[in-house]
Amino acid sequence: MTSSTALPPATLIGLNASQLAHLLQTRQLTAERLLTVCLERVAECEPQVKAWRHIDPAFAMEQARMLDSGPLRGPLHGLPLGVKDLFDTRDFPTGYGSPIYADHRPNHDAAAVALCRNAGAIVLGKTVTTEFATFSPGPTSNPHNVLHTPGGSSSGSAAAVGAQMIPLALGTQTAASIIRPAAYCGVVGFKPSFGLISRAGVKSLSESLDTVGGFGRCVADVALLTSVMAGAPEWRLPTGAGKPRIGVCRTAHWDQASPAMQHTLMTTVQRLSAAGVPVSDVELPDSFGGLAGVHDEVMCSEAFKALADERLNHPEGLSERLLEMLERGAGFGLKQTLAHRAALASARHQMGRLFAGFDLLLTPSACGEAERGLERTGDPVFSRAWSLLGLPSLNLPVGFGPQGLPLGVQLTGPIFSDTATLGFCQEIEALLQQ
């Protein structure tokens, strides 16, 4: 048996969370050694990437040594974890990406964080979020090219995993805040079904939409993280599920996808088809073209209410961009809420029928490669409908564009089919790696 102390740092850094978990669970690797290697990588990358809002290496090392000297805590035993700074943490400041909360220090962990720690994860620090998970960015850069955005709102989590500083990180998605940064940073990001994971202790933006999820380097990584956060660490990905029936959706926003993104999606379809995966085009009902707009209205309307304290008591601490969004949200009343609800009920019903013929829908994860410049985090349009419908969605990195930045495809399954969806995504991942 190879002792992990023999593995050089470069090899360890190259392993995914699932491989590392195996080494840690079998005590072939110590939490201290893994953390040491991660911290070296942080020292190397962080000055350029700026993924962290707060990091505490000494505190993390203390926990690593405690884990090494004690019994196995759970499936995340010894894995360093980044936590988006939208989750409350009892031993780190929690700023929600806003100067209003610069001095905020909660005494409690968000439920998802408590579950990860209880499963043995070591919270290395808090990762940068945009302002209250909206569109005003933090300082984070794309690890593939620091002149480009990492995407948002889970900017730091995606960038830290993309830069291989940590194997796993927590994020949230209201519009496209997991899928888009995952695509831009070239990592796997998973947004579970709405309602699967508790949001207790996560700053509220839009109650009908906010969803907790995570980032890793492969499908098995995010499955591991999701199972722990869902309070079901005994979950196992189905094996031998067979090849999923894939519906290719160009969506109503296809012309917003860059030529490289369009080409990559179609190449992916050809590769899957060549590998024997049943792939066919799926036409979404016309009404689906309007769902991105409904999503936008629901998000603005709910944010206007959720951020009432900040808007009324600390308006000077809000960005112009956020104030505009809240202003727009103020205009939607009960009548629109009812109309949104009716549109959603109808779309859910149609979606249910659509999934009778498919296991996964395949769409672009974003409009293309990460945009140049750090002032904007990119357009969430390709994820809005799935966020509105509460469906489990995953970004799978599938290549690079002409600027040398990652491109990803989005795989979406039926509501609460998270285990099956992840299983099918893993099949696709394996086929595309061949």
Add this chain to the structure above:
Amino acid sequence: MTSSTALPPATLIGLNASQLAHLLQTRQLTAERLLTVCLERVAECEPQVKAWRHIDPAFAMEQARMLDSGPLRGPLHGLPLGVKDLFDTRDFPTGYGSPIYADHRPNHDAAAVALCRNAGAIVLGKTVTTEFATFSPGPTSNPHNVLHTPGGSSSGSAAAVGAQMIPLALGTQTAASIIRPAAYCGVVGFKPSFGLISRAGVKSLSESLDTVGGFGRCVADVALLTSVMAGAPEWRLPTGAGKPRIGVCRTAHWDQASPAMQHTLMTTVQRLSAAGVPVSDVELPDSFGGLAGVHDEVMCSEAFKALADERLNHPEGLSERLLEMLERGAGFGLKQTLAHRAALASARHQMGRLFAGFDLLLTPSACGEAERGLERTGDPVFSRAWSLLGLPSLNLPVGFGPQGLPLGVQLTGPIFSDTATLGFCQEIEALLQQ
């Protein structure tokens, strides 16, 4: 024009929030005078009723004087307000009914609290909640008989309004935590449609169910409070809506209603019928009998996840009763979540069709009068299905039982018909007062 200074305290105390608001808006009554009268009433009742966890008369008086010397702030200008201690407040400790949060002092207001303050309400203090809004009671007594429970979980808010210490109070409902204490304390309680009011800054128990609402002395009071919390203070109750078509539901739990409760409901039906209101029996589909059970499972399952930090890091601070509930919640996995969701979708669909023939459903608000003893807060069974379906529900006090304690009926409308539902409830209230 009568100056309010001429109104004796007993008269002022007897007025409802809407009447008081009119006097305050027209400057016939000062906030200082109203608060003084409320504080006298608190001094008189609080030693027995124990509705408050924290109260700050001096701070409230300071705000009252500021309001009197400034412009009108909004529709709640000068009205003293009780806030359930499940809502974060920036100038009061916030304990969630748990010793774990005995020293918790948030720096921010829950969204609903911020909106009420912005509309001119004076938060007099925090009212007693059961432990995390579950079933382990605080010290509060029923204002009609201190040997009886006030109901829960919004125990202090219902009792403080019932004792006429304050005209308005905020509450939350996950199972029956507004309707039941309102019925027990003889006040109007309103649980709006799920999703109407932001829960930002409210301790999470069960994300699919937790709903913010309020207490007052009449339908117009809770409509006033709801419109402010919904961010729509321009709401007006419809007038001349006509008589609602009422469906009388005995529900699958009819035999759990006391003879007095059954008699009171049927007497109410006769009185409405005699007043020309179209009343008819409605048979709920058989499957509805199971919704209370589904509700219970969803609540336990989500609470198990939401209280992860407390369960894992502070188990010694949780009551036996709550630990049992969480233990039960641990047993439900993805498969049950899907089954619950399917049951709910089917029930919602059937409910929609049912409401084609009715404007309001009429059911008991609780099993009967408030139970004797303070160890239990009563059975939520008559509200579970409406909470699960997210429907707007209101308790209307309609008389007293053999023990001299209040009895109430529950009026429930279609989802997001909150304005119309409140309008119809007001018609019923007026007819029953004739």
